């Protein structure tokens with residue numbers, strides 16, 4: 685079982701899209717997958733599920749110790765997810781005085797983690813307590829970068845946090861890879877940025893680059909993964925390739 689968090693404190697770079705569709709890709713090639721929505725925006729949850737009353741049972745209640753992972757787990761066409769809701773925004777504040785507050789998610793996942801081959805965690809766009817919980821629960825990180833100017837801006841702060849987590853909370857945590865998203869090959873700037881990222885991070889950068897593809901932006905409004913929405917799209921091809929690269933990671 686591998687636990688992988690998709691992260692970048694920068695907003696709108698493709699973390700949620702990548703978590704969902706890499707997970708769906710891994711599920712498609714035969715693995716048991718759980719997605720974990722650690723973002724109070726709950727974009728992952730709403731991209732797959734119509735906002736239903738069942739969402740009343742969500743990660744917020746799990747982190748507060750009121751419900752277990754098994755109580756809140758939902759199914760989506762071959763894989764599972766732990767849903768979030770806006771209530772989760774309260775958790776940052778409410779958990780501040782909990783003992784071992786960074787380790788709550790890690791402990792809560794123990795109950796179900798052996799049911800899965802891959803657990804993929806979607807992080808919020810900040811480096812707060814929910815992100816710290818994801819970094820403490822995960823074994824691996826995938827950094828998601830948009831193929832745009834300033835892609836690397838702010839990354840040293842993320843790297844510093846990863847070092848601190850490795851030192852204090854999770855010595856096994858490693859950066860599995862870096863994925864470039866929203867790539868438009870017609871734009872010279874995109875090509876330059878990806879070239880620069882490869883120079884900077886070398887073999888850590890996945891060979892697969894996720895192209896800018898309208899189907900990826902449309903699929904969530906239909907509550908579908910890219911494979912359900914348009915299995916012939918560039919988005920479906922790219923995320924299947926990324927899923928295979930991540931699978932081969934070991």
Ligand SMILES: Nc1ncnc2c1ncn2[C@@H]1O[C@H](COP(=O)(O)OP(=O)(O)OP(=O)(O)O)[C@@H](O)[C@H]1O
Pocket residue numbers: 694695696697698699700701702723725727807808809865866867894895896897898900901902904
């Ligand atoms: N490869 C792509 N091609 C086209 N649109 C994309 C692609 N990847 C993501 N998008 C769209 O870009 C927007 C931001 O993507 P996403 O929500 O995955 O980013 P995020 O990093 O999770 O954002 P946040 O930081 O707010 O959680 C969404 O509208 C999404 O549908």
Ligand SMILES: [Mg+2]
Pocket residue numbers: 699700701723727728806807
């Ligand atoms: Mg997101």
